[in-house]
Structure formats: C-alpha cells, structure tokens
Amino acid sequence: MKDVVLNNIAKIYNKGTVQAVNDVSFHVNKGELFGLIGPDGAGKTSIFRILTTLLLPDGGTASVNGFDVVKDYKTIRKNVGYMPGRFSLYPDLSVQENLNFFASIFNTSVRENYDLIKDIYIQLESFKDRRAGKLSGGMKQKLALCCALIHRPTVLFLDEPTTGVDVVSRKEFWEMLKRLKQQGITILVSTPYMDEATLCERIALIQNGSIMSIDTPQNIIEQFSENLFAVKSDNMGSLLQDLKNIEIVKSCNAFGAYHHVTFKDDNQEMKEALIRVLEEKQHTNIELNPITATIEDCFIKLMEDKEWTL
Amino acid sequence: MDNILTFIKKEFLHVFRDRKTLLMLFGLPIVQIILFGFALTNEITNAKIAVCDYAKDDASQHIIGKLQASQQFEIQSALLSHEQIGTAFKGGEIKMAIVFPANFNNDLLHQHKAQVQLITDASDPNTATAISGYANQIVMDYQNDLMQLQRLPYQINTEVRMIYNPELKAAVNFVPGVMSLILLLVCVLMTSVAIVKEKETGTMEILLVSPFNPFLVIVSKAVPYLALSLINLTIILLLSVFVLGMPINGSILLLYAVSTLFIITALSLGLLISNSTASQQSAMLISLMGMLVPSILFTGFMFPLENMPYPLQLVSHIIPAKWYYIIVKSVMVKGLGLSAIWKETLILLTMTVLLLVFNIKKFKIRLT
Numbered sequence: 001m002k003d004v005v006l007n008n009i010a011k012i013y014n015k016g017t018v019q020a021v022n023d024v025s026f027h028v029n030k031g032e033l034f035g036l037i038g039p040d041g042a043g044k045t046s047i048f049r050i051l052t053t054l055l056l057p058d059g060g061t062a063s064v065n066g067f068d069v070v071k072d073y074k075t076i077r078k079n080v081g082y083m084p085g086r087f088s089l090y091p092d093l094s095v096q097e098n099l100n101f102f103a104s105i106f107n108t109s110v111r112e113n114y115d116l117i118k119d120i121y122i123q124l125e126s127f128k129d130r131r132a133g134k135l136s137g138g139m140k141q142k143l144a145l146c147c148a149l150i151h152r153p154t155v156l157f158l159d160e161p162t163t164g165v166d167v168v169s170r171k172e173f174w175e176m177l178k179r180l181k182q183q184g185i186t187i188l189v190s191t192p193y194m195d196e197a198t199l200c201e202r203i204a205l206i207q208n209g210s211i212m213s214i215d216t217p218q219n220i221i222e223q224f225s226e227n228l229f230a231v232k233s234d235n236m237g238s239l240l241q242d243l244k245n246i247e248i249v250k251s252c253n254a255f256g257a258y259h260h261v262t263f264k265d266d267n268q269e270m271k272e273a274l275i276r277v278l279e280e281k282q283h284t285n286i287e288l289n290p291i292t293a294t295i296e297d298c299f300i301k302l303m304e305d306k307e308w309t310l
Numbered sequence: 311m312d313n314i315l316t317f318i319k320k321e322f323l324h325v326f327r328d329r330k331t332l333l334m335l336f337g338l339p340i341v342q343i344i345l346f347g348f349a350l351t352n353e354i355t356n357a358k359i360a361v362c363d364y365a366k367d368d369a370s371q372h373i374i375g376k377l378q379a380s381q382q383f384e385i386q387s388a389l390l391s392h393e394q395i396g397t398a399f400k401g402g403e404i405k406m407a408i409v410f411p412a413n414f415n416n417d418l419l420h421q422h423k424a425q426v427q428l429i430t431d432a433s434d435p436n437t438a439t440a441i442s443g444y445a446n447q448i449v450m451d452y453q454n455d456l457m458q459l460q461r462l463p464y465q466i467n468t469e470v471r472m473i474y475n476p477e478l479k480a481a482v483n484f485v486p487g488v489m490s491l492i493l494l495l496v497c498v499l500m501t502s503v504a505i506v507k508e509k510e511t512g513t514m515e516i517l518l519v520s521p522f523n524p525f526l527v528i529v530s531k532a533v534p535y536l537a538l539s540l541i542n543l544t545i546i547l548l549l550s551v552f553v554l555g556m557p558i559n560g561s562i563l564l565l566y567a568v569s570t571l572f573i574i575t576a577l578s579l580g581l582l583i584s585n586s587t588a589s590q591q592s593a594m595l596i597s598l599m600g601m602l603v604p605s606i607l608f609t610g611f612m613f614p615l616e617n618m619p620y621p622l623q624l625v626s627h628i629i630p631a632k633w634y635y636i637i638v639k640s641v642m643v644k645g646l647g648l649s650a651i652w653k654e655t656l657i658l659l660t661m662t663v664l665l666l667v668f669n670i671k672k673f674k675i676r677l678t
Contacts, residue, residue, distance in 0.1 A: 049677060052519045053518075053519065053676065054515060054518060054519065054676050054677045055676060055677055056676065073675075073676075074521075077518070077519050077520055077521060078520075078521040080519065082515070082519040084512050084515045084516065086512055087512075088511060088512035088513050088515060088516050089513065089516075090320070090324070090511075090513060091511075092327045093320065093323060093324075097320070097323065100316070101316060101320050102516070102520075104312065104313045104316035105313055105316070105317070105517065105520045105521075105522045106520055106522075107312075107313060107521060147516070148516075
C-alpha cells in the first residue's frame with residue numbers, strides 16, 4: 001500500500017526560468033518514515049506544497065492516500081497533517097488557544113485525540129498559558145507538531161522541522177517521530193541535515209530539483225563503491241588546496257576536522273604515495289585513515305558524478 | 311458552524327491583544343471629531359479687530375458698539391492713526407482694521423454719503439472674505455436703522471434663510487465626512503492588513519491545508535471589524551450629538567442600515583487589497599494611498615466637487631465614500647428618508663455586489 005505517490009512531477013517558477021522540481025518520481029509506503037534529504041533550494045518545499053495541494057504541479061501526477069492532488073484537493077486537505085518550514089502558529093495566542101483553535105478548524109477536539117499528542121503535549125503543559133511567540137525554538141516545534149497531529153492525520157508532512165532547532169531538541173524530535181510511526185502514521189519529512197538521514201527508513205537525495213538516489217540509508221552507503229580516507233595535517237587550509245592539485249586524488253572535500261579523499265586508482269600503494277607527496281609539500285603530522293562513507297559522502301559523490309556526466 | 315465561531319473568537323483575541331492598534335482604532339474617531347470640531351474650524355468667532363476712529367461722533371460710536379456686541383468680533387485696540395494699523399497687522403494680533411474718517415456722521419447726514427474703510431489680512435483669503443462680509447453686514451444694519459426714520463420710495467429687502475444648518479455650523483459638513491473616512495480606514499486598512507498577516511506569517515498555509523472553507527476564513531476575519539466599525543460609528547454619533555450639538559434629524563435605523571452597507575463595501579475593498587498583496591507594508595500603503603487619499607479628495611467634504619473639472623468629477627463617481635457622504639448628509643442633516651437616497655444606496659449596493667463577486671472569483675484556494 002502506497003500512501004504518497006509522485007509520477008514525473010515538475011514545477012517551474014518565474015515564467016519558465018527557474019525549474020524548481022524536475023521530473024521527480026517516488027513513493028512512500030503506508031506507515032513509513034520517509035526522508036527527503038537535500039540542501040536549501042533543492043526543491044523540497046515545492047514538493048511538499050504540491051503534495052499538500054498548495055501548489056499545482058506544472059507536469060506529472062501525484063496522489064496522497066490514493067487521491068489526486070489537483071482533482072481531490074478537498075479530501076486531501078481533510079486527511080493530512082502539514083507543518084510548514086517556518087513557525088506558523090499564532091504568536092499572540094497561548095499554547096492552549098493555538099491547539100484548541102486548530103482542533104476546531106479540523107472539526108475535532110483536543111480531548112478526542114489526546115492520546116496521540118500526549119507524549120509531546122506533556123512537555124508543553126507547564127507553558128500552556130504562555131503566548132506561542134514567547135516559546136523557545138524547540139518548544140515551538142513541539143507545539144507546531146501537536147497542532148499538525150491534532151486531527152489524527154493519515155499522512156504527516158514535515159517540512160524541515162528541525163531547522164533552527166538545538167541539538168537536544170532535534171534528537172527528541174526524531175524520537176517523537178519514531179513513536180508516531182508506531183501509531184501507524186505515514187511520515188514524509190525533509191531536512192538539509194545529512195546526519196538525520198540515517199534516522200529515516202528510506203530516503204531520497206535531492207539536488208537542484210532532481211532526485212539523485214532513493215533507497216534505505218544503509219543501501220545508499222553500501223553503494224559507495226570507492227575506498228574513502230580521512231586526511232589530517234597541521235595546516236588544513238593549504239592541505240585541501242594541495243590535495244586538489246595532486247594527480248592521483250580523485251576527490252577531496254572538507255569534513256569538519258578531516259578532509260575526505262578518494263583515489264582515482266584504488267590500491268594500497270596510493271596511500272603511501274599520497275603521504276610521500278604531502279611530505280614533499282612540507283606538511284607535518286599527517287594522518288591518513290580508511291573510513292566508511294556517510295550519507296554526506298554519498299551525496300557529494302552523487303553530485304560530482306552528475307556534474308561529470310553533464 | 312462551531313468552527314466559524316471559534317475562528318471569529320480567535321479574530322477578536324487578535325484584535326484585543328494588539329493594544330496599540332486597539333487604542334488607535336477607538337482613539338482615532340475621538341481625536342478626529344475633536345480636531346475638526348474645535349481646532350480645524352473655519353467658523354469666525356471672536357476675530358480680533360482694531361478700530362481707528364477719526365470721527366468720534368454718534369454714528370461711528372454706534373457702529374463700533376454693534377461690532378463690539380457681535381459674537382464675531384472682539385475689539386483688540388483703538389488706534390490713533392493710520393500708521394499704527396500696519397504695525398498691528400505685522401504683529402499678527404488682528405484680523406481686520408476698521409477706519410472711520412473725520413466728520414463721518416456729518417457727511418452721512420448732509421451729503422447722504424459717507425465712507426468707512428475695512429482693511430483685512432488676506433493672507434488667509436477665506437477668513438478675510440468672511441470677516442469683511444460680517445463687518446459689511448453690521449454697517450448695513452446701522453444704515454437700515456437710519457432708514458427706518460426716513461422712508462425711501464423703493465427698497466429691495468433680501469431675506470436670507472439658511473436652511474438645514476441655520477447657524478452655519480461646520481460640524482454639519484465634517485461629521486458625515488469623518489464618518490466615511492473612519493469607517494473606510496478601519497475596514498479597508500485593518501481587514502487587508504489582518505488577512506495579509508496570515509499570509510505573511512505562514513498560518514494561511516496551515517489554514518488552507520484544512521477542511522475549513524478558505525472563503526470562510528475571510529468572512530470570519532471581516533466579522534470583528536464589522537462589529538468594531540459599528541461601535542466606532544456609535545462613538546462618532548454620540549460625540550457629534552452631545553459634544554458638537556449636531557442632532558440626527560432622520561431615522562437612526564436607516565442611518566445604521568446604510569452605514570452597515572458602506573462598511574461591507576469597505577470590507578470588500580480591504581479584501582480586494584489583501585488578495586493582491588503579499589506583505590503587510592504594501593497592503594497598508596495601498597490602503598492609505600489608493601483608498602484614503604482619493605476618498606479625502608473626492609468625497610466632497612474637504613473640497614467641493616462642483617468646483618472640480620469635469621473629468622475629476624467623473625473620477626469621484628467611483629469613490630464609494632462620496633455616495634455614503636451624500637446619504638449621511640441627507641439622512642442626518644436634512645432628515646430625509648429612503649425615498650430620497652435610494653439612488654445613492656443602489657449605487658453603493660451595486661459596487662458592493664460587484665466587489666464581492668470579483669473577490670470570490672479571484673479568491674485563491676492555493677498559494678500562487
């Protein structure tokens with residue numbers, strides 16, 4: 001059973017000059033936690049808005065719960081929950097007033113579906129008379145999630161729910177999503193943070209409006225065919241510059257404390273060869289260790305491969 | 311139905327929690343009425359004048375006495391010579407000087423002709439004309455007194471009657487004007503800003519992805535402003551009756567009915583603006599520049615429409631406030647009934663229906 005289906009969806013802005021979504025097709029199974037992973041401007045929000053019937057696609061078809069996003073928009077609007085990218089509740093209403101208002105808009109009451117939001121709402125309870133605009137970022141997200149859940153939606157659309165939220169709240173947020181999944185709610189979530197990808201069951205990597213890969217995070221990492229090394233030396237700035245100019249290096253990218261490097265020719269001698277070259281270039285305290293790829297490595301590789309083929 | 315009530319309740323909460331706007335909403339009509347009623351008035355009362363009396367005889371003293379007794383004038387100083395007149399005007403103390411030549415009474419009695427000079431400060435032409443008019447009248451009055459002694463063979467007496475506003479109160483003119491402006495301001499500006507605010511903060515996105523009928527969003531938004539406008543209308547009417555002493559001559563019910571119609575016209579205008587703008591600033595600018603300024607210019611209470619060139623008079627026809635102004639004047643001042651204002655009411659009604667139909671057609675059920 002597929003809850004969300006997209007077939008060759010396209011979206012064009014500014015009279016055809018900006019292709020925000022380009023021939024995107026994927027599906028989300030019932031009860032699945034699906035992640036749409038990509039940087040800002042990749043087209044994630046456009047896809048969300050098409051699926052929540054807020055925008056009309058310029059090409060292709062899409063359905064939610066089997067209902068067409070163009071024809072049956074009224075039915076979809078009754079059944080899905082949507083949390084837009086930025087905080088979109090009423091800042092001058094209190095936590096409780098916001099929740100009651102959205103419950104009423106969806107023809108339900110807080111009491112009716114309290115069991116669904118209980119875990120989240122308990123954390124907000126002590127602030128229930130505080131104006132929503134005066135909550136902290138993490139609390140705002142929790143309230144927005146409560147409001148999106150209040151009518152027990154079949155599919156939950158969360159557009160970058162963790163952007164601008166601190167690390168602890170982000171972790172809590174993903175744990176909440178896992179619990180919601182156990183309640184049988186299908187969740188489509190987008191995020192620019194690659195480290196959150198592994199928390200999803202399946203992910204789609206999206207860049208410039210096109211999907212580069214769709215699979216489980218495990219499979220995407222396993223598909224990373226080359227050996228990956230982490231390099232470190234005393235002068236990281238010039239190291240990156242030097243690595244880029246070395247003949248045997250295929251790719252190198254800055255990753256926090258290390259640079260991640262792949263070789264054009266995958267064999268053991270390359271490793272020693274690289275250290276030799278770097279020592280010639282006056283680098284000291286060189287470290288070079290084989291590592292397993294992360295989603296971010298995969299994303300960059302897919303991006304570079306795409307550029308090669310262009 | 312229940313959720314519409316919740317929505318309207320929410321809108322009232324928004325209004326009441328925004329203290330500054332609320333203060334402006336109710337402070338505005340009070341300030342405007344008081345400003346127009348007492349500060350910006352062009353009625354002449356107690357205009358300061360100077361008298362330069364070379365005659366000092368019976369006739370001149372009589373006229374000076376009449377001037378002194380009138381409400382319009384207050385004699386500031388008695389001057390001894392012409393030279394002092396210039397200084398008095400430059401000091402800005404006086405609005406008019408009156409000069410009686412020597413032998414004033416003598417000339418009048420023996421030559422049957424005498425002259426009196428009125429000098430007015432015409433840097434404010436309207437006041438100057440009005441003041442000299444009043445002074446003229448007082449001099450004529452004295453002349454009539456004299457004539458009663460000796461009957462002239464032919465005489466035309468003009469008998470002037472100022473109907474509807476015998477005391478020539480400015481309030482009669484500006485209260486209907488302020489009413490149309492305040493209602494327009496509250497309804498157009500506040501509604502358009504309130505709706506665009508939902509778009510700007512992104513809450514419109516959530517409201518659209520809900521079973522709630524998007525057009526009801528707009529209706530629920532309009533209801534609090536309709537209520538607030540009716541309260542405002544009541545405040546203005548109370549002020550004009552009890553503070554400015556301007557009675558309501560016609561049916562109060564009819565006045566409220568046409569006002570409600572005008573409020574709905576203004577609300578649909580606000581809706582039109584909110585439909586075509588994306589930010590609160592542009593909604594505010596369009597409301598102020600595109601609605602308020604033409605309404606002040608073309609309603610007829612600041613500048614008489616009859617004096618405008620014909621093309622501008624045509625423009626004034628599309629300003630709803632103009633028709634409302636005519637209606638309010640007819641009902642409130644002249645005490646006329648529906649039979650006298652049906653034409654203007656019909657025009658307003660047609661405008662409202664057209665605006666509403668256009669709005670419903672243009673209403674966006676999606677983001678653009």
